[in-house]
Amino acid sequence: MNFSIPEELLEFRQSVYEFAKKEIRPSAESRDLEGRWDTEIWKKMGDMGLLGLPFPEEYGGQGASCLATTLATEGFSRGSTDGGLTLAWGAHTIIGSMPIVLCGNEDQKKRYLPSLATGEKIAGLGLTEPGSGSDAAGSMETRAVKKGDRYILNGSKMFITNGPIGDVFTVMAVTDKNRGPMGVSVFIVEKDFKGFSTGKKLNKMGMRTSTTSELIFEDMEVPEENLISKENSGFLRVGKATLEWERTVLVASGVGFMQYMLSEAVNYAKARKQFGEPIARFQAIQDKIARARMKIDASRLLVYSSASKKDQGIPAPIESSIAKLYATEAAIELGYDMGQIFGGYCFIHEYPVERAYRDARLGTLGGGTSEIMRSIIAANLAS
Numbered sequence: 001m002n003f004s005i006p007e008e009l010l011e012f013r014q015s016v017y018e019f020a021k022k023e024i025r026p027s028a029e030s031r032d033l034e035g036r037w038d039t040e041i042w043k044k045m046g047d048m049g050l051l052g053l054p055f056p057e058e059y060g061g062q063g064a065s066c067l068a069t070t071l072a073t074e075g076f077s078r079g080s081t082d083g084g085l086t087l088a089w090g091a092h093t094i095i096g097s098m099p100i101v102l103c104g105n106e107d108q109k110k111r112y113l114p115s116l117a118t119g120e121k122i123a124g125l126g127l128t129e130p131g132s133g134s135d136a137a138g139s140m141e142t143r144a145v146k147k148g149d150r151y152i153l154n155g156s157k158m159f160i161t162n163g164p165i166g167d168v169f170t171v172m173a174v175t176d177k178n179r180g181p182m183g184v185s186v187f188i189v190e191k192d193f194k195g196f197s198t199g200k201k202l203n204k205m206g207m208r209t210s211t212t213s214e215l216i217f218e219d220m221e222v223p224e225e226n227l228i229s230k231e232n233s234g235f236l237r238v239g240k241a242t243l244e245w246e247r248t249v250l251v252a253s254g255v256g257f258m259q260y261m262l263s264e265a266v267n268y269a270k271a272r273k274q275f276g277e278p279i280a281r282f283q284a285i286q287d288k289i290a291r292a293r294m295k296i297d298a299s300r301l302l303v304y305s306s307a308s309k310k311d312q313g314i315p316a317p318i319e320s321s322i323a324k325l326y327a328t329e330a331a332i333e334l335g336y337d338m339g340q341i342f343g344g345y346c347f348i349h350e351y352p353v354e355r356a357y358r359d360a361r362l363g364t365l366g367g368g369t370s371e372i373m374r375s376i377i378a379a380n381l382a383s
């Protein structure tokens with residue numbers, strides 16, 4: 001067994017951390033309070049090569065492995081302390097674009113990836129619907145019907161990260177309603193396609209620096225060349241390949257968050273005095289600090305191990321589900337405990353754990369809930 005990470009990857013994580021700390025952290029609090037998207041910051045991320053990180057180099061990407069992308073996400077999240085922007089980045093680079101990278105044809109890769117890699121265009125994934133989330137494929141209502149050289153899509157998608165600002169969406173729709181999850185296809189949809197519109201921007205509890213909305217398709221015309229892979233292979237082939245990336249790379253943002261929360265809480269515990277001594281001397285505080293470190297180390301190992309399996313071409317449905325389940329629940333528990341260390345200040349915007357705690361709440365909901373992760377793990381073990 002080899003637990004060491006190559007030195008160049010650790011340096012890369014550090015450089016992303018420093019970039020995010022310098023360029024993004026200073027405005028994170030105000031953008032969160034205002035719920036504001038910042039195009040200039042996005043452009044800087046493109047210049048840094050982050051927006052096409054795992055895309056092949058011939059399409060403008062950096063050719064980064066899953067592990068390198070995971071480390072970058074961790075460094076970015078910790079440096080920026082901006083969960084919303086980390087989510088927008090993940091929605092663009094991983095769930096929005098990886099279906100094209102992993103399953104798209106040459107023409108689709110050439111047409112879409114270069115402008116997504118620079119950030120000129122922004123991507124997202126349209127899977128969830130107002131009436132279907134956990135049972136995304138089984139209860140899907142959006143229909144795609146072939147007419148001549150195009151598909152006509154009708155339906156809508158809910159909670160779509162980058163919805164209000166996105167240019168390109170990978171969208172799942174039913175092409176054969178008699179086949180359940182085996183009858184779903186994936187299409188590349190552009191915001192300018194006839195029949196495409198978005199709902200109002202949703203006002204969220206956390207991840208407020210990202211934008212979220214419904215996508216609405218009314219007799220939307222999608223050229224047949226925008227079908228990814230084969231008809232009816234959307235959920236089992238394209239979706240599954242992408243979701244393992246999501247449940248690994250996006251989860252790494254929680255690891256970065258936790259590291260940030262712990263270091264802030266430790267500094268505070270050393271400085272804050274009660275009963276004549278630093279609160280760090282109290283056993284109840286030490287217990288929280290020790291547990292936090294334990295949860296961070298365990299989460300990091302789970303996430304890295306899942307990423308490393310992906311890089312070796314080994315399917316990791318159990319590992320990625322365990323990583324997501326453990327790390328996202330740990331981030332919420334840790335947010336609570338680190339908040340306790342800050343006492344009343346934990347409740348005040350200017351103090352660092354407040355935003356991190358709100359942002360962490362999405363982890364056990366988005367990309368498959370904790371309940372669904374448990375059922376995937378159990379189904380893989382007990383079926």
Ligand SMILES: Cc1cc2nc3c(=O)[nH]c(=O)nc-3n(C[C@H](O)[C@H](O)[C@H](O)COP(=O)(O)OP(=O)(O)OC[C@H]3O[C@@H](n4cnc5c(N)ncnc54)[C@H](O)[C@@H]3O)c2cc1C
Pocket residue numbers: 091124125126127128131132133134135158159160161162204207212362365366367368369370371372375
């Ligand atoms: C901020 C935000 C951003 C998002 N971004 C995107 C995006 O970019 N693209 C996208 O497609 N989606 C996105 N989502 C959607 C997200 O993935 C779904 O919200 C999630 O999958 C849960 O679906 P749901 O909300 O419909 O909950 P439901 O599926 O209705 O679940 C409700 C409750 O029932 C439980 N439940 C359901 N089925 C079972 C079961 N079989 N066993 C046990 N418990 C069960 C769930 O765990 C949950 O507790 C986003 C959501 C949010 C909030």
